[in-house]
Amino acid sequence: MAASRGVRHDAMRARNMAVVLGAIHRTGPLSRAALAESTGLTKTTVSKLVSDLLEAGAVSERGAVRGGERGRPGVAVSLSGERVAALGLEINIDYLAACVVDLTRAVRLRRTRTADNRNSNPGDTLEALRRLADEVVAEAAADGLRVIGAALAVPGLVEGGLLRNAPHLGWRDVRVTGLPDVPYTIDNEANLAALGELWFGSGAADFLYVSGEIGIGAGLVVDGSLFRGAYGLAGEIGHVVVVPDGPPCRCGGRGCLEVYAGQDALLTALGDAPADPPAEDPPAGLRGDVPAGLPGGGTAGVAELVARLEAGDGEALAACDRAGHALGVALTSAVHLLDPGRIVLGGVYAPLFPWLSGPAAETLTAHLGHLRATPELAVSQIGSDAAVLGAAGLVIQDLLADPVTVLGL
Amino acid sequence: MAASRGVRHDAMRARNMAVVLGAIHRTGPLSRAALAESTGLTKTTVSKLVSDLLEAGAVSERGAVRGGERGRPGVAVSLSGERVAALGLEINIDYLAACVVDLTRAVRLRRTRTADNRNSNPGDTLEALRRLADEVVAEAAADGLRVIGAALAVPGLVEGGLLRNAPHLGWRDVRVTGLPDVPYTIDNEANLAALGELWFGSGAADFLYVSGEIGIGAGLVVDGSLFRGAYGLAGEIGHVVVVPDGPPCRCGGRGCLEVYAGQDALLTALGDAPADPPAEDPPAGLRGDVPAGLPGGGTAGVAELVARLEAGDGEALAACDRAGHALGVALTSAVHLLDPGRIVLGGVYAPLFPWLSGPAAETLTAHLGHLRATPELAVSQIGSDAAVLGAAGLVIQDLLADPVTVLGL
DNA sequence: GGTATTAGTCCATAATCTGTACATAATCCT
DNA sequence: AGGATTATGTACAGATTATGGACTAATACC
The missing domain is CATH 3.30.420.40 (ATPase, nucleotide binding domain)
Known part of the structure; x- marks a missing residue:
């Protein structure tokens, strides 16, 4: 813990500057008077801070703001996208x-x-x-x-x-x-x-973002800020244990989510390279071949998988079903431990969402029982960007x- | 997000008061001069703040602090336990x-x-x-x-x-x-x-505290503060999925950690009340009877269990072994998702630590593979208090x- | 005992916010 | 149309708190 330092007048001013700018950011264009109201500062103080923000190009004045009320209209101050x-x-x-x-x-x-x-x-x-x-x-x-x-x-x-x-x-x-x-x-x-x-x-402030790529990562956002854990390694959902005695994973463990729902596992449905022998003795619900497969190759592979899914290819559908159920098991543990507001699926899971979300939600709901409501499963709106x-x-x-x-x- | 309010002079003062008191708390008895040094405030400011803290009974002067150096000795200011x-x-x-x-x-x-x-x-x-x-x-x-x-x-x-x-x-x-x-x-x-x-x-600032009771709860402390999740429900490690198709849990799910390592599961070793039929088809490593049992009764039961373990009772040892392995699986998921600094076992796990920690650490290490080092497993120092x-x-x-x-x- | 050195206090100064007064610009009412 | 009303934004004096240098206090070194 860094020894926290005392604050002086300039820190008070810096804080108030951030408060004013934050209020503009959260609430949208506001007059100086409205800013004074919402921040608890006086009109005088707000005026001075806003004038500095104007000069720095952080905000701009955007004509009058009218609420249909009487009195002099305020000048709307909004974030500036120009400078x-x-x-x-x-x-x-x-x-x-x-x-x-x-x-x-x-x-x-x-x-x-x-x-x-x-x-x-x-x-x-x-x-x-x-x-x-x-x-x-x-x-x-x-x-x-x-x-x-x-x-x-x-x-x-x-x-x-x-x-x-x-x-x-x-x-x-x-x-x-x-x-x-x-x-x-x-x-x-x-x-x-x-x-x-x-x-x-989507604009939500609490969610777990699960990104399916070669590996599977997750980032937890709580109240608008990222949870990182003690060493910045939190959110490694790809190696959450789905089946304690499942097939070996490249991490050295066994039965990790990645083995069942990683990009490579999904793409083996394309018949490219069933490299490893099938899993030994997987329990019901996760039966079937789950090779710790080799790459079917980049996003091209995913596009092909989607094409097959849309065509109703049985093998492809089974792979998604299997991955979805495994994801549901891992998400159950994640929900109990992390208590996220909702769950957003991104990366290669975004195009596969229609086929993954059903099985995942089903398994998640079944395992959560009556302890808590099933969090909403949503698809990422911004994909690979x-x-x-x-x-x-x-x-x-x-x-x-x-x-x-x-x-x- | 509550609209943050602007700060005034009194907030600056309040902040500095906390900074001074925090420095005393962290570093132990300090002279005013040393406080000025460590907080970045001037001696004048520190003097005024300390005098108010003295008056409020938060700190006391404890005679001279000598560093063997020349010059006037400082007066040690320390937290007061008297008021x-x-x-x-x-x-x-x-x-x-x-x-x-x-x-x-x-x-x-x-x-x-x-x-x-x-x-x-x-x-x-x-x-x-x-x-x-x-x-x-x-x-x-x-x-x-x-x-x-x-x-x-x-x-x-x-x-x-x-x-x-x-x-x-x-x-x-x-x-x-x-x-x-x-x-x-x-x-x-x-x-x-x-x-x-x-x-x-123990004084560590980053750890996952796992408390075995009737249920199993956990609290994650990161950098000295508690992680609560979006709705304050984080840390429900008792219902992390250990075996996707394991025996039913009272939560409505299946194969939760609590089924394998809850107090009731441990106490069935005492032969009190194997209430439910044995689990159907548990995979290797977690084989054996795992009734979603009824209470063996309070801490008295735990004392008896410890007595049997010390006597080398095979059934008791097997129960602990089974619970330890299940705990290891759940902790694997917890470590990947939460990235805790270390793991502290408390509640009824504290007296059972000698018999639980071995199997738990073994399973944890095996499942973590080479992605990260196994966190230290420690026993709570303060038990039920x-x-x-x-x-x-x-x-x-x-x-x-x-x-x-x-x-x- | 004198000097150097460090601790803690005093007082003038500086930075920032508050509060009241005031100029400004719109609507409302007669 | 013109004055009353109402709200916005600025100006100036006052309050609060921190700073910085001068000053007193207490101890070690010589």
């Missing part, structure tokens, strides 16, 4: 992505480069990412937007600004450098995807939380 | 408990009344609790201690200060009233036990977090 923006970046297994989001969380630019980053050289990949970033920053500048910070999503474990381990990239202990000259942070892709769903998705958007959103969040520091007021 | 105290209360299935803890977190009084509160009348039980509370408050007053707040631990679901449902007490929607005339809060027993372990136990102590500790915590409000400075 400052955030840069979101993502390195993933088969692409690089960048986006620019303005202060109103409107997506202004989005750019993706396909690239095979499996076992790539970090230097080369980062150089390509830098070019992409420079490009979008320049385009944003042409729109009058100043990028005030960046965040980078990576498919791996991040600790203290250092990418410790990204198995699918084959990277270990990589320090990211050479990005555009703004403050930046780096975080795990699943975490940022959950935040992306928070800020750009979740992580980049979440990264940009994180920068915006930081700005809203402390505008004085971020904007140098 | 203010907190009241912890607990209603449980077979007893009522109360304790008084002073500001230094020293336990000054502890009192337990055995009482059968199963399906009791809330009014009668609360009246008995009030008498107990009045008694200890009076005794504390005789010691010069002013009780500034109380917290009550109950075995049930609490929402907004209201006890929504306590199945073992047979209470629903009870509002607690008539306690001594101080501010009080009410919270779930497992949550408060976890906090008790935080403040009165955890919840009352946690309740009192919560009040102390509130005081330390905001001394101005709590002490009326």
Whole structure:
């Protein structure tokens, strides 16, 4: 626990600045008088703070606000999408992505480069990412937007600004450098995807975002903020135990969710590579072949799976059914332990949602019993953009939380 | 999200008061000069704040502090255990408990009344609790201690200060009233036990406290604060799925941890009441009779179980082994989802620790594979007092977090 | 015993918010 | 149409709290 420091007048002012900006952000355009009302500050104080926010380009005046009442009309103050923006970046297994989001969380630019980053050289990949970033920053500048910070999503474990381990990239202990000259942070892709769903998705403030990819990750958002656990490793739902004596998983354990509902398990329905022998003695409800399969290959495979499902292919439907039931078991444990508000399925689960959600919900309801209501199962609204958007959103969040520091007021 | 309010000078002062008191609490006796150094405030400011804390009885001067250095020696300022105290209360299935803890977190009084509160009348039980509370408050007053707040631990679901449902007490929607005339809060027993372990136990700031009782609850502490989930229902480890098609649980689900490792399951080893038919088709590693049994009866049963274990009784050892393995499976899921720092076993698991921890750790390590190191399994240091102590500790915590409000400075 | 050094207090100054007064701009009413 | 009414936003004096340097106090070193 860092020894907390005393606060001075400037901290009080910084706090009030954040309170005013936060009120504008939450409630939408407000007059100075309404801001004074909702924050408990006086009109005088609000006026001074708003004038500084105007100067910094964080807010703008948008003509009169009328409530049909008598008296002088107020001047609406709203977040300005014209001056400052955030840069979101993502390195993933088969692409690089960048986006620019303005202060109103409107997506202004989005750019993706396909690239095979499996076992790539970090230097080369980062150089390509830098070019992409420079490009979008320049385009944003042409729109009058100043990028005030960046965040980078990576498919791996991040600790203290250092990418410790990204198995699918084959990277270990990589320090990211050479990005555009703004403050930046780096975080795990699943975490940022959950935040992306928070800020750009359905708008709920409490949910568990479950992202099916090669592995299966989850990010828990409680009251609008991300739960990370003691070491930042929380949400590893892919290795929750579904069957204690199930087939071995690549993690070294047995019967993990990933074995039943990972991308590879789903794609074995395509008949590509039933690599391992069938599971030994799986209990009822999870019977059937569950090879710890080999890749059916990227998102193309998922598109083909969806095509087969739509065509009513029995094998494909059975694979989804099996995965859905396994997901339901894992979600039962997750609901009891994490108590999420609702459950959002993203990643490859988003296109498969129509076939997965039924079995998953059924199993979940059966196992939850009467202790609590079954949380709503919803599909992610933003699909594969979740992580980049979440990264940009994180920068915006930081700005809203402390505008004085971020904007140098 | 409550609209956050602007802060004024008094909030700045309140914050600094908490910072100063927190520094004293964390670091132990400190001179005013050292406080100024560690908080970043000036000596003048610290002096004024300390003088108010002295007057309120929160801190006391304890003679000179010498570092062997030259110059005028500082006056050590430390938390005062002489003036203010907190009241912890607990209603449980077979007893009522109360304790008084002073500001230094020293336990000054502890009192337990055995009482059968199963399906009791809330009014009668609360009246008995009030008498107990009045008694200890009076005794504390005789010691010069002013009780500034109380917290009550109950075995049930609490929402907004209201006890929504306590199945073992047979209470629903009870509002607690008539306690001594101080501010009080009410919270779930497992949550408060976890906090008790935080403040009165091993001193770790990150852990999952697992409490075996009739049911099995858990409280997750991350960086010194409790994780509650979206609706305050997090940590229900007792109904994590261990075997998807296991025997039915009283919750309506199947194969929950509680079925394998609850107090009743453990006590069936005593041969008291194998009430239900044996489980159908449990997979290897969890084979054996696992009746969703009836009570073997209170802590007396546990004492007998321990006696048999010490005597090397095969049936008892097998029950513990089975429960330990099931616990290991559930903990695997918990570790992946919650990422706790370590795992502390309490409640009836504390006396059974020598027989449970081996199998549990073995299963946990096997299932975690190489993804992460196995968290340390530790035994709770405070046993059955955890919840009352946690309740009192919560009040102390509130005081330390905001001394101005709590002490009326 | 004198000097250096550190602790704690005093007082003038600075930063920020509050509260009242006032100019401004709209609607309402006659 | 014109004045009354009402609400917005700004100006200025006053209150609160922290800062910073000067000053007193107490101890160690020489």
